[in-house]
Amino acid sequence: MVTVAALAAVLAGCGGSDAGEGAGGDGAAPRVVATTTYAADFARAVGGDGVQVTQILRPGVDPHDYEPSPADLEALAEADLLIENGVGLESWLDDAISASGFHGTEIVMADRVTIRHHEDDGAEHDESDEHGDEDGDPHIWHDPRNAKVMATNIQIGLATVDPESAAEYQANLDSYSAELDELDRYTEQQINTIPSDRRKLVTNHDSFGYYVERYGLEFVGSIIPSFDTAAELSGRAIDDIVEKIRSSGTVAVFSESSLPPRTAQTIGSEAGVRVVAGEEALYADTLGPAGSAGATYLTAERHNTDTIVGALR
Structure with a gap:
């Protein structure tokens, strides 16, 4: 699996070089699997019309306790990019990855987000690791500043699997980030x-x-x-x-x-x-x-x- 930090290094080394074709090597739109409704929504905002997003969790379905279907495993097997929340939210995901044979690029949206813990935890924590920090609070999206980090991580992943469209993904991210800033201002004013x-x-x-x-x-x-x-x-x-x-x-x-x-x-x-x-x-x-x-x-x-x-x- 490829972490966001590693992907960022790859992108930095690719600047100005021949990026090659899109995911799959034939210029096709990258096949993206997003675990949660939030992950899928962010992926569509950053990817735009240029990505195919398969959303595992349906609206209204609790992500804490889910049993992946055969269709979910098939989508994972064919995915170029997997986008997950992390911080232990998708406790069922590791088994699904193993069962599907997924071999694409994996993005954890919680990377570089400071994770909350229960007050009696007694330890210092700054960031989530690749999947875990399982005693941390996974509901990171309820601060729009965290949502900006999450969307940025998605842009890094999309640009890695589809470098030809990196500029488009960056433009979409910039536009969406402005909307997140406006949401943050609105919320603060209302509260x-x-x-x-x-x-x-x-x-x-x-x-x-x-x-x-x-x-x-x-x-x-x-x-x-x-x-x-x-x-x-x-x-x-x-x-x-x-x-x-x-x-x-x-x-x-x-x-x-x-x-x-x-x-x-x-x-x-x-x-x-x-x-x-x-x-x-x-x-x-x-x-x-x-x-x-x-x-x-x-x-x-x-x-x-x-x-x-x-x-x-």
Whole structure:
């Protein structure tokens, strides 16, 4: 497998030389497999019409616990470029790579992103490694500054497998980066309209840590006290989060689009606060289907911000 750092070195050495033909050696569009909905959306934004993107995870499907299909393995076997999130999000991916016989270029979007850890971790961490940092928070995309790093990593990968189109990929990246900067400004402006004593967030699971850190919210807690939705939910954890909601003065609990709202509704009822669910649910681990507010990363993050601000303000 080829890491982003190695790819960057390859690209630097290729500048101005005869780059040869596109992926496959016949000028064909590179065949890209993206694991998550976010990876696929970023790949389409950076690759434009010049890439074929096969998306493994469908909208609304939880990426933490997935069983690859034969079609997924076939797509991996034929891929020129594999784009994954990393930080342990796709725990099923290593087995799928081995089973498929994938031999293309692999890009980990989390490379060069500073990874969050639980406060009681007790260790210093700066970056994710190739696949792992499995105790880290994989929800890196909820800070648009991280999304810029992720998109840049994709551009490096695309330019490596299709050097003839490197300039086009760079132009697409520049345009998309400007949109991410605008999203970051918009989010900060909107969050700043919430009274400071109401900027308190409770979600289904611990998935908005990067968002909380970026925009100065207080993370009161989550219903599932883990980065992973598959973690076991105990009666004590439920009692703890109800008490935190009551004692902190939190005014809303936010459900997530890929998780059933039932437990959130129960906790909200016990704590006596509003539960944001249904079409207003936050896009946390997955984007939504075409035509929904979460169809793309840019629209999903705006939806999240507008929903949070509307409920807390």
